[in-house]
Amino acid sequence: MRALARAIDGMELPAVEKISEEQAQEPFQVLIATILSARTQDATTHAASTRLFKRARTPRGMARLPVKEIERLIYPVSFYRNKARHVKACCTMLIARFGGRVPSTMDELMVLPGVGRKTANLVMIVGFKSGGNICVDTHVHRISNRLGWVQTRQPEETEQALYRATGRRWWPLINLYLVTWGQNVCRPISPRCERCVIASDCPRIGVASSA
Ligand code: SF4
Numbered sequence: 001m002r003a004l005a006r007a008i009d010g011m012e013l014p015a016v017e018k019i020s021e022e023q024a025q026e027p028f029q030v031l032i033a034t035i036l037s038a039r040t041q042d043a044t045t046h047a048a049s050t051r052l053f054k055r056a057r058t059p060r061g062m063a064r065l066p067v068k069e070i071e072r073l074i075y076p077v078s079f080y081r082n083k084a085r086h087v088k089a090c091c092t093m094l095i096a097r098f099g100g101r102v103p104s105t106m107d108e109l110m111v112l113p114g115v116g117r118k119t120a121n122l123v124m125i126v127g128f129k130s131g132g133n134i135c136v137d138t139h140v141h142r143i144s145n146r147l148g149w150v151q152t153r154q155p156e157e158t159e160q161a162l163y164r165a166t167g168r169r170w171w172p173l174i175n176l177y178l179v180t181w182g183q184n185v186c187r188p189i190s191p192r193c194e195r196c197v198i199a200s201d202c203p204r205i206g207v208a209s210s211a
Contacts, residue, residue: 001174001177003197005173007198008180012042013180015045016034030126031109032062035119036052036087037077048073048075055069063088063094070087070088082114085113090115106121118155121136131172132168132171133172134162134166134175135175136155136159138182141155141158144178145205146202149162191204193207193210
C-alpha cells in the first residue's frame with residue numbers, strides 16, 4: 001500500500017474523489033456523484049455531476065427538479081433514466097426522513113433509493129471521513145484477487161474478506177489506491193505488469209496476459 005501511495009501520486013483522481021475535493025467533501029454531492037458513477041466512465045460522471053450541481057446543490061433544490069430535467073443534465077451517464085429517478089427519489093427521502101441531510105450510518109444510507117453497499121461505503125469514507133469502511137468496486141475486487149489478498153467471486157465477499165486481510169489503517173484508502181491503479185496500470189484486460197511497482201509482490205492470480 002505504501003508503494004501504491006507513492007506510485008499514484010500525480011495520477012488523475014477517480015471521479016468521486018475529484019468531485020469531493022472540489023465540493024469540500026460535502027456528503028450530499030459525494031452521494032449523488034457516486035450514484036451517477038455506476039458503470040460510467042469517470043470523465044462522464046464528473047461532467048454530469050458538475051452540470052447537475054450547477055443547477056441544484058441541495059436535496060431540496062434537486063428534489064424540485066423534474067425527472068426529465070435531471071435526465072437531460074446527467075446524460076450520457078449509463079442508465080441515466082433510472083439514475084434520474086433515483087436521484088429525485090433519494091432527495092425526496094432525504095427531506096422526508098432525514099431533515100434534508102445525508103445520514104451517516106450504513107443502515108440509514110442503504111434505505112435510500114439507488115444506494116447499495118458500494119455507494120454507502122464510499123459516502124462514509126469520502127463524505128464523512130470514516131476510517132471503518134472499505135468500498136469495493138470492480139477494480140478493488142479484481143486487483144485484490146490478482147494480488148492474492150483475497151480469494152472471492154463477488155465484490156460483497158471481497159469487502160468482508162478485506163476487513164480480515166488488511167490493516168485497519170488502510171481501509172479508507174484501499175478504494176482510492178486500487179481504483180487509481182486499476183484505471184492506469186492494473187487494467188481489466190492486459191494489465192501493465194512490466195511497469196508495475198508492486199510486481200515483485202504480486203502473484204498475478206488469474207492474469208492471462210499482460211502488456
Ligand atoms: S503485477 Fe500486474 S496483475 Fe499484479 S498488481 Fe501489477 S499490474 Fe496488476
